[in-house]
Amino acid sequence: MTEYRRLRVALLGAGAVGSQVAALLLRHGDELADRAGAELELAGIAVRNLDAPRDVDLPKELFTTDAESLILGSDIVIELIGGIEPARTNILQAIGSGADVVTANKALLATHGPELFEAADRVGASVYYEAAAAGAIPIIRPLRDSLAGDRVVRIMGIVNGTTNYILDRMDTEGADFGDVLADAQRLGYAEADPTADVEGYDAAQKAAILASLAFHTAVPLEAVHREGITSITASMIEEARAAGFVIKLLAVCERIEANGAESISVRVYPALVPQSHPLANVHGANNAVFVEAEAAGSLMFYGAGAGGVQTASAVLGDVVSAARRHIAGGVGVGESTRANLPVVPIGHVTTRYQITLQVADAAGVLATVAGILSDGGVSVATVVQTVEGESEPTARLIIGTHRATEEALSATVDALAGSAVVERVVSVLRVEGE
Numbered sequence: 001m002t003e004y005r006r007l008r009v010a011l012l013g014a015g016a017v018g019s020q021v022a023a024l025l026l027r028h029g030d031e032l033a034d035r036a037g038a039e040l041e042l043a044g045i046a047v048r049n050l051d052a053p054r055d056v057d058l059p060k061e062l063f064t065t066d067a068e069s070l071i072l073g074s075d076i077v078i079e080l081i082g083g084i085e086p087a088r089t090n091i092l093q094a095i096g097s098g099a100d101v102v103t104a105n106k107a108l109l110a111t112h113g114p115e116l117f118e119a120a121d122r123v124g125a126s127v128y129y130e131a132a133a134a135g136a137i138p139i140i141r142p143l144r145d146s147l148a149g150d151r152v153v154r155i156m157g158i159v160n161g162t163t164n165y166i167l168d169r170m171d172t173e174g175a176d177f178g179d180v181l182a183d184a185q186r187l188g189y190a191e192a193d194p195t196a197d198v199e200g201y202d203a204a205q206k207a208a209i210l211a212s213l214a215f216h217t218a219v220p221l222e223a224v225h226r227e228g229i230t231s232i233t234a235s236m237i238e239e240a241r242a243a244g245f246v247i248k249l250l251a252v253c254e255r256i257e258a259n260g261a262e263s264i265s266v267r268v269y270p271a272l273v274p275q276s277h278p279l280a281n282v283h284g285a286n287n288a289v290f291v292e293a294e295a296a297g298s299l300m301f302y303g304a305g306a307g308g309v310q311t312a313s314a315v316l317g318d319v320v321s322a323a324r325r326h327i328a329g330g331v332g333v334g335e336s337t338r339a340n341l342p343v344v345p346i347g348h349v350t351t352r353y354q355i356t357l358q359v360a361d362a363a364g365v366l367a368t369v370a371g372i373l374s375d376g377g378v379s380v381a382t383v384v385q386t387v388e389g390e391s392e393p394t395a396r397l398i399i400g401t402h403r404a405t406e407e408a409l410s411a412t413v414d415a416l417a418g419s420a421v422v423e424r425v426v427s428v429l430r431v432e433g434e
């Protein structure tokens, strides 16, 4: 049997993910040692409350409330507390004491990532965070290592399971947002306060993390344009289906080249995705990340975006990488911000749109609508009209546009809404993935 050096691993937090990480570390010790080239000793688990119930039975003697002492004696620190403090301070303490860090903390990385990476760089330590975006799905390592020699052009991700679950059920059952949300809360898919998920905050944090890595740029969370799914109705989903689309909450991270200058766009919003696109077939609470790279072409990463044991799998993979690096020494994994590309404001982003209007069914209406679009510089690609009612018929116009800037589109939609021939702007949705 190979004799391995022993590394001390500190675990901070024993919630849904932390308790599973501890269980896997204890259960798979031999396999982990062979992969890591080191015996990984779970030195302790720091928690706030020693008596809190845990998802798994773990040896009582491992628990402590003294996070700082545990950190200072460890080679690898796994931070699974979540939130900003004390997680930030604990990670800085770990880096300062020469440990490598593994974290799943998307909120912390999206807001304080550069501070942590710079602190790690100064002392040659590394911060691993595979579990911070899209749970069990390996996406950070592919972006950082596997695609290191390539150039990522675009990432489109379904990175929030709760909203995908809600939209998918609305699509398959024709149900309303509120009813499915209530059901999702009852079943434990959605939190009692669902704001972070349904308003796109969770997806925006993950988008900031993915874009920073993919484009060698520190993307601040404030630069991510964010819209949630609360305005999506059952009839919008039905109309989307009739037109060959599904509605998905997407995190889009895109490289933009114009006039010889490069910039990026990072945005989260519900969008129409063609039914033939692989992302359209991501069902339930699953996540998927579709990556387009110059040399590799299109790649898709799919799986569980949340869940204690699923996320623990990604954490353990990072622990093995951290252990190998801790033994080998040398430079850390490095978070390059060498490009530091500007993030363009949403108004400058171009996409295709689908605009649905309720209009009077009378002579000249179509011409007026076409005139407003033309005045706004928005070019029409497709028009579908349906008519309802006999004595006072109203028409529904579904207009597909060519690519237009958000600025031009939103001014045009305002003009349409103010026009006497338009009874109602029913919906405006971007089209992605064509």
Ligand code: HSE
Residues within 6 Å of the ligand: 159, 160, 161, 162, 163, 197, 202, 305, 306
């Ligand atoms: N609340 C997230 C989701 C999981 O629904 O995907 C944690 O990021």
